[in-house]
Amino acid sequence: MTNASYKQFCPVAMAAEILCTRWTVVLLRELVAGSTRFNELRRGVPRMSPALLSKRLRELEAAGVIERQRLTDAPEIEAYRLTDAGRDLQPVIEAIGMWGQKWVETEPTLENLDPELLMWDMRRNLNTDPLPQARTVIEFLYSDLPPAQRKWWLIVESDGTVDLCHIDPGFDVDLYLNTNLRTMTAIWIGLSDVRSAVANGTLLMTGRRDVGNSMQQWLGLSPFAVQEKLAS
Amino acid sequence: MTNASYKQFCPVAMAAEILCTRWTVVLLRELVAGSTRFNELRRGVPRMSPALLSKRLRELEAAGVIERQRLTDAPEIEAYRLTDAGRDLQPVIEAIGMWGQKWVETEPTLENLDPELLMWDMRRNLNTDPLPQARTVIEFLYSDLPPAQRKWWLIVESDGTVDLCHIDPGFDVDLYLNTNLRTMTAIWIGLSDVRSAVANGTLLMTGRRDVGNSMQQWLGLSPFAVQEKLAS
DNA sequence: CCGGATCCGGTTAGATACTG
DNA sequence: CAGTATCTAACCGGATCCGG
Numbered sequence: 001m002t003n004a005s006y007k008q009f010c011p012v013a014m015a016a017e018i019l020c021t022r023w024t025v026v027l028l029r030e031l032v033a034g035s036t037r038f039n040e041l042r043r044g045v046p047r048m049s050p051a052l053l054s055k056r057l058r059e060l061e062a063a064g065v066i067e068r069q070r071l072t073d074a075p076e077i078e079a080y081r082l083t084d085a086g087r088d089l090q091p092v093i094e095a096i097g098m099w100g101q102k103w104v105e106t107e108p109t110l111e112n113l114d115p116e117l118l119m120w121d122m123r124r125n126l127n128t129d130p131l132p133q134a135r136t137v138i139e140f141l142y143s144d145l146p147p148a149q150r151k152w153w154l155i156v157e158s159d160g161t162v163d164l165c166h167i168d169p170g171f172d173v174d175l176y177l178n179t180n181l182r183t184m185t186a187i188w189i190g191l192s193d194v195r196s197a198v199a200n201g202t203l204l205m206t207g208r209r210d211v212g213n214s215m216q217q218w219l220g221l222s223p224f225a226v227q228e229k230l231a232s
Numbered sequence: 233m234t235n236a237s238y239k240q241f242c243p244v245a246m247a248a249e250i251l252c253t254r255w256t257v258v259l260l261r262e263l264v265a266g267s268t269r270f271n272e273l274r275r276g277v278p279r280m281s282p283a284l285l286s287k288r289l290r291e292l293e294a295a296g297v298i299e300r301q302r303l304t305d306a307p308e309i310e311a312y313r314l315t316d317a318g319r320d321l322q323p324v325i326e327a328i329g330m331w332g333q334k335w336v337e338t339e340p341t342l343e344n345l346d347p348e349l350l351m352w353d354m355r356r357n358l359n360t361d362p363l364p365q366a367r368t369v370i371e372f373l374y375s376d377l378p379p380a381q382r383k384w385w386l387i388v389e390s391d392g393t394v395d396l397c398h399i400d401p402g403f404d405v406d407l408y409l410n411t412n413l414r415t416m417t418a419i420w421i422g423l424s425d426v427r428s429a430v431a432n433g434t435l436l437m438t439g440r441r442d443v444g445n446s447m448q449q450w451l452g453l454s455p456f457a458v459q460e461k462l463a464s
Numbered sequence: 465c466c467g468g469a470t471c472c473g474g475t476t477a478g479a480t481a482c483t484g
Numbered sequence: 485c486a487g488t489a490t491c492t493a494a495c496c497g498g499a500t501c502c503g504g
Contacts (some may be wrong), residue, residue: 011456015332016257026247085335095327100247103317224243
């Protein structure tokens with residue numbers, strides 16, 4: 001149940017016992033980003049088995065990093081929330097991510113593409129300010145993916161809420177984007193940008209010109225895109 | 233050989249693949265602190281098996297965090313040095329250590345006592361400024377330890393070099409310290425201090441009064457002792 | 465001493481299926 | 485929705501041994 005200790009009194013070692021087990025830092029990124037429910041966390045760490053996720057959540061609870069809340073009106077549903085100690089992990093996760101953005105080579109990163117993670121991240125960080133006040137629908141078509149993962153829709157309601165669908169919601173589409181997953185991911189993590197992807201033909205836009213022209217603005221980038229990459 | 237990937241393009245996940253495997257962060261702390269040789273690193277991570285240490289060093293080399301240098305005058309001896317990317321991990325290790333100091337509970341920390349790690353850390357951070365110009369010898373006696381680990385000597389030469397012995401060097405001793413390992417470790421990581429340990433009788437001093445009175449100054453503390461602990 | 469390699473048993477993690 | 489159960493594969497710890 002409990003992990004083997006490093007048997008070192010050094011705070012780095014004590015913290016590493018809690019943080020540096022497999023999947024834990026990735027899970028913490030998801031918690032710091034605001035996910036609270038079991039299946040919400042699963043979407044953020046889809047390759048982690050539910051058994052291990054459950055185990056890690058129990059370990060983080062025992063370490064005082066998260067606490068579980070039972071909703072009074074739905075006692076069978078639990079929510080996992082960061083404690084003060086957990087919220088204080090944000091600088092740690094950020095430091096790890098900034099180092100990764102700066103020093104991990106590009107190629108291995110772009111071998112780990114995942115449309116659902118990308119669309120989920122984009123939904124989370126979308127900036128609605130440059131978009132029209134009315135409901136706006138943007139269709140993403142990844143021409144290199146199989147049918148089940150090919151089409152995604154971002155729906156920005158007039159009140160600013162953002163929804164993500166991968167089945168056709170049936171609304172009129174304001175902007176069609178035709179691209180491939182690698183191009184869109186590279187833009188998202190700051191290795192490319194909308195202008196150059198359009199220029200070299202890997203990103204095609206159809207529909208409302210105003211929505212297309214402001215894409216670099218409404219597409220909030222990865223929080224780590226601000227960090228310049230130094231690795232090749 | 234290579235670790236299983238998280239298959240996420242997120243920089244946090246990419247960095248975690250390199251950093252968050254067992255022992256890696258503790259090993260990096262040792263490298264950031266300045267150790268370069270295989271057996272020097274072993275002293276800093278004594279419970280890590282040499283096979284795993286060797287494997288981790290190869291992985292960190294492949295990740296571009298360290299590089300090995302063969303000394304030209306002794307080509308059979310290798311040195312492991314941080315690259316630019318490796319030196320840039322210092323803020324990450326510091327952030328982890330500061331979080332650990334602030335939030336990991338005291339009791340588990342003080343169950344991981346180790347006199348060799350403690351003395352080694354003290355040697356590394358000792359502040360020679362408040363000490364006499366002549367050679368100064370300080371004897372540590374841990375009354376709770378078995379004979380083989382009971383006595384240690386710090387020898388500060390007049391040129392400022394510091395040596396650590398655990399066999400009697402035969403020099404005249406300027407200051408005798410009689411304490412226990414838990415007390416000394418608590419002082420080192422900032423959970424106690426020299427004054428209160430002397431006051432409650434867990435630290436006894438004999439010998440030169442001036443060297444004893446300046447102990448809180450020449451005993452450079454753990455780099456993380458500046459961080460206040462909030463956990464119980 | 466230095467820098468590992470090898471072997472073996474126990475623990476951890478992954479894959480898949482299934483349940484209240 | 486929120487997890488367990490089960491089985492297998494990978495990893496790790498500890499001891500021992502080896503070549504320079």
